[in-house]
Amino acid sequence: MKRINKTELGDILLPNSKVRAFQHERDLVKRLWDHGFAVVRAPASGSKAKRIAYPDVVAIYKGRVIACEVKTVRKSRSIYLDGSQVDKLLEFSRRAGGDAFIAIKVVGSGTWLFIPIDKLEKIDSKRYKIPKELLNSGLHLEALVSVVKGVKRLTEFKE
């Protein structure tokens, strides 16, 4: 447990790296909320409930559910993900009857890009990859919102 460089967040104490991750998640929550979604972000600690899959952010609009794992990049590049992280996201969205995405914030520009989970490349049993080209063709937030509010299923969306 790291106790250096802690920052107060409400009445809890967290290492700065977690605070930064929270700030990005909170940015996503606010944007989706402003588009009319019901949104909830995962708690800081799921440590006692490891078998339960908490996505970073869950957004719901009239029964349509999207579950997101949040990543940040400073520039366009390939992204690698743990297989267990992807499996948890899939399990959550299967139960919820929703769609799962990796939500990537390009930190400099403030742009959010969404990659449907079924487009990830499986490298081996433990890792998935989002190649740079796939990231660049990601769905922008406004497009995601239109699709969810429309009649199409998200998985029918063609970039």
Next chain:
Amino acid sequence: MKRINKTELGDILLPNSKVRAFQHERDLVKRLWDHGFAVVRAPASGSKAKRIAYPDVVAIYKGRVIACEVKTVRKSRSIYLDGSQVDKLLEFSRRAGGDAFIAIKVVGSGTWLFIPIDKLEKIDSKRYKIPKELLNSGLHLEALVSVVKGVKRLTEFKE
């Protein structure tokens, strides 16, 4: 900010009162998860996002959403709720297209009782009440699960 009687919860530090509240929420999360729901509980701190309504626990089963505010009692008694808390829960469930409940744990017995939010008694502009008789007629967890998994809307359920 209280810093006495803190307990470690994963890698964050919390006052014991919050830890106890979390343990009850986590119990509810686990039970709903074991019934096949996708479940998420709210983060410890929503302090920077006060205009965003986070229910304590959100559970989803194939697009059907239930949003819960969690309360605990040691014995059967009337319960009072802040109007703002009720308003936030209603706003979330309106956006999500779901149903809202006050989930009450009777601590001694471990029983959970669910009161649909439209059954609360409004006392004045700032407070709602769950009278003791209403609490006693609350929906048990198994009944709630059956209704959500069935074809009925939750609001059609008659005790």
